[in-house]
Amino acid sequence: MTAVHVHGVSKSFGGRAVLQGIELEVASGTLVTLLGPSGCGKTTLLRIVAGFEHADRGAVRFGGVDVAKVPTWERGIGFVFQNYALWPHLTVGENVAYGLRLQKRPGVEKAVQEALARVGLAGREDAQPGTLSGGQQQRVSLARALALNPRVLLLDEPLSNLDASLRVEMRREVRRLQSELGFTALYVTHDQDEALEISDVIAVMNRGVIEQLGTPEDIYFRPRTEFVAAFFGEVTFLRGQVVAERALTLSGGQRVETTAPLGAPGRSVVLAVRPADVRLGPATNGGWVGTVEQVFFLGGRRLVRLTAAGLTLHAHHPVPLRPGDQVDVTIAQHLELPPAT
């Protein structure tokens, strides 16, 4: 069942189009992520769903009902902000209880205890929000939103203010909570790893449009545009014509061998090549030779940047190389982008 349906939503600020004809369905009990670079309109879309902003065109439907006339406070949503937005003059318990009290539900105290326990903050009711760490504050914010059993939980870069290791821990926790409680969520992030890890569905956004909508595997292995492919790491695009089962000629004339088959010769193709797909070997005669530009030590592996036939490529490589070294480049795997329409 569709919990939230965004239909043809457009929005401009001061004459500048920020969202253009957005179509998005969030199925009940799933976590959908809006992924895209800063400024692409993710927050604006989320705020329109929340009712903080209003669409210029299009509709937002909750359970099939248009909510254009329903103000935020009657939409039954939960919202988690990047800066937590806890109320500093209330205790942690009062923060979580606030919305429950407004609903005049019985058993507020017990609900608050449960909500805090769920996020690992049992017994912290009386703490002042300001005395908690960033991660704890965001947990409170999550508990506050979830305590209300929202029809949809909206999260705007909830982990961006946390440091790297905590971010990883927290996104696993969000995912765990989501699987356990089965709530519906629309999650905004610019972090591709975060999106891959926690989403049921990812919507990759670029300049106010959704470039691609799909499962994390879809998005990662079957990107439909260069933008989507480029969003996940240092990708090189090889444009050329297939000349053999496993070879193509780049537009510059260089012949490149691939390990995976390319299909019928004569086709024009665009291949996306990720660092893990590139193998480097000792330079031999006749291969595709590249020159090492820079080597980045990443701990478990090294990332090598090289130039070959005027292109910049990135490759993972286990052993040290030095700038200026000549290497043989093989494309062990590749993604083929569908022809541009």
Place this chain on the structure above:
Amino acid sequence: MSRRALPLAVLALLSLFILVPQLRVLVAAFTGPAGDPSLAPWQEFFGDARFREALLHSLWLALATGLGATLVAVPTAYLLARYEVPGRAWFLELATMTTASPPFLGAYAWVLLLGASGVVMRGLRAAGLGTPFRSIVGPGGIVWVGVWFTAASVVLILHDAFRAGDGSLEEAAAMAGASRRRTLTSITLPLALPAIGTGFYLAALQAFADFGTPKLIGGGYTTLPVALYYEFLSEVQRRPAMAAVACVLMAALSAAGLGFQRWLVSKTYPQPSTRQRVRLPLGPLARRLGVGFLSLSAFLSLVPHAVVVLTSFMTWRAGVLQWTPTLENYRRLWSESWAPIGVSLVLSGIGTAIAVALGAAAAYWIVRRRTPLLSALLNNLIMLPSVIPGTVLAIGLLLTFGAPPWALAGTATILVVAYVVRRLAYVTKAVETAMARVPVAQEEAAWASGATPPRAFFEIVLPQVRGALGAGAASGFLQMMTEVSATVMLYAVPWVTMTVVIFTYALQPGSPFGVASAMTTVLLVCIWVPLRLVSRHTTAREQRAP
């Protein structure tokens, strides 16, 4: 109801009481005797030597007072801000207290001391010593009183400016080989220049717009507000058009001053501020000189307060002070003149309540800018009276609402309106700063939790600005309690305030000065109590801040 209905209603209300009266004055200044549009009032104004003189006098007083206050305040503030001076906190506290004096207090007290038959003058003559001058009454006296009345506020402004930054700019200059004096003149003072300009502007504006001081100590020295008062209230030959011209001139000159101050402030450089500025130690001699200088300034600022409190407990016979302690003044005050105390408290209390309610709402609409045009209009409207002298404001209100159908002249309503209009800007600005610190997201989080916007405002936003609201209320209240220039134009029996009583007594030789002093003392207590509460609150908040 649209979410704009309430702000629009407030905007309309404020326009009625702020904008309309001032437009009314403006129109009157350009209306000829036959009711036609005309420049005749201006020709008449500048053709009249008395008015030309009053204008020049006011300008001269403003510049002299501004200069004097700045000269006193710059070294005072510099010492307090940059050096370890014994009693520093205490001096600052005194300065804060002094800023809350009734504007006529200084004139009243200095005349008691140094008037032709003042206590000190009599003492000097009785001791067979000559007096250095016959009387403090005159333009010199106005400036003297004005300087000590305004210096404290200027000190507080400059103190903040000299505290700004962490001193790294000065350290850099010293490391580059600049001498201390060179650092002072080429780094410190230029950086503080916008604040110095602001202080000068505030002192000059106060002197320019002040009605009470020149009236009490001027000895017939006409200034614009005084000329205006007579022109407008004279029973014989009332020429509202003249008064209107004077009003427009005063408002225009004040606004020009404000423009200059704003321009200066726009030249403010942000200073690096990564840590608290450290106060430097003083050598033994410098330390003594510094404390001496600070004590002298504090003493001169506080003479008026000491004089009224002291003389309120002394016997007066036929307007002459006898050195016999007594409680008679307070007994008479209680039996004859308690009503003005009640009137002042009630009118200022109501005025404060209205100003706080309007100020909190207006600050919210201005800060949130959900409808930018509305916010801008509201902001400008509320700020407008801060460049309009009290006398001018009162004349606008009288011209607009004095006659039927409003017939508000002499009512409590018009006094409260004047108080609210004059002080709304201060309350609003105080709350605005605090409100701007409450992130919008906190409100949105409340909406998402099911709170309607009014509920979110009262339960999420207001509790977080309670301190600023209290500070705004307290300072609004004490300014209303001490208001003179508009009150004397607007009041009528039975709405006689404490300030009116004191002022009237002070003007007449042979008045019961003891009772006037007792009433002033009561007034000082009424304003120091809220002031204490505010400064305690502010200190507590600063200590809590990281």
